[in-house]
Amino acid sequence: QVQLVESGGGSVQVGGSLNLSCVATGYSHSRNILGWFRQTPENRREGVAAMYTGGSHRYADAVKGRFTISRDDEKNTVFLQMHNLKPEDTAMYYCAIGPLWVAGPLQTYQYDYWGQGTQVTVSS
Numbered sequence: 001q002v003q004l005v006e007s008g009g010g011s012v013q014v015g016g017s018l019n020l021s022c023v024a025t026g027y028s029h030s031r032n033i034l035g036w037f038r039q040t041p042e043n044r045r046e047g048v049a050a051m052y053t054g055g056s057h058r059y060a061d062a063v064k065g066r067f068t069i070s071r072d073d074e075k076n077t078v079f080l081q082m083h084n085l086k087p088e089d090t091a092m093y094y095c096a097i098g099p100l101w102v103a104g105p106l107q108t109y110q111y112d113y114w115g116q117g118t119q120v121t122v123s124s
Contacts, residue, residue: 002026002113004095009118012085016122020080022095022115031100034071034078037108038091039117047106048093049080058105062088085122092117 008020024034035050049069051057057069068081078095096111104110 002097004097004113004115006093006095006115006118009093009120011121011123014086014122014124016085017081017083018085018120020082020093020095020118020120022078022080024076024078024095024097024113027097027113029099033098033100033102033105033111035096035098035105035111036069036078036080037094037096037106038089038120039094040091045094045108047108050102050105051078052102052105053100060106082120085120087122087124089120090122092119 004022004024006022031053033050033052036048037045038048039045047060049059051069051071066084071078094114094117096114098111102110
């Protein structure tokens with residue numbers, strides 16, 4: 001049984017920081033991609049950041065320079081450090097896992113399993 005459990009969301013003011021974590025267990029592919037996505041209040045789901053086993057990664061343009069993705073494969077955990085948060089970062093954040101051959105790391109349809117999400121709210 002595959003499970004992804006996110007944590008670390010919350011409410012912060014503009015310019016603040018949050019650190020998200022996601023523990024992924026039970027996935028059959030030991031080499032894989034872990035991604036962070038967000039569902040905006042306008043109900044748009046978009047890719048935020050993703051990292052393959054081995055460290056290759058990708059960021060959405062909107063978060064480059066502010067967010068950092070990392071993973072600890074011994075702990076089956078992916079992290080998202082978020083700095084200089086903006087109101088437009090307000091969303092439900094989801095982590096997802098997919099096979100290593102995912103060609104579009106920020107495209108939702110290529111991922112196999114998803115977590116339940118953690119809410120991030122940035123107020124001005």
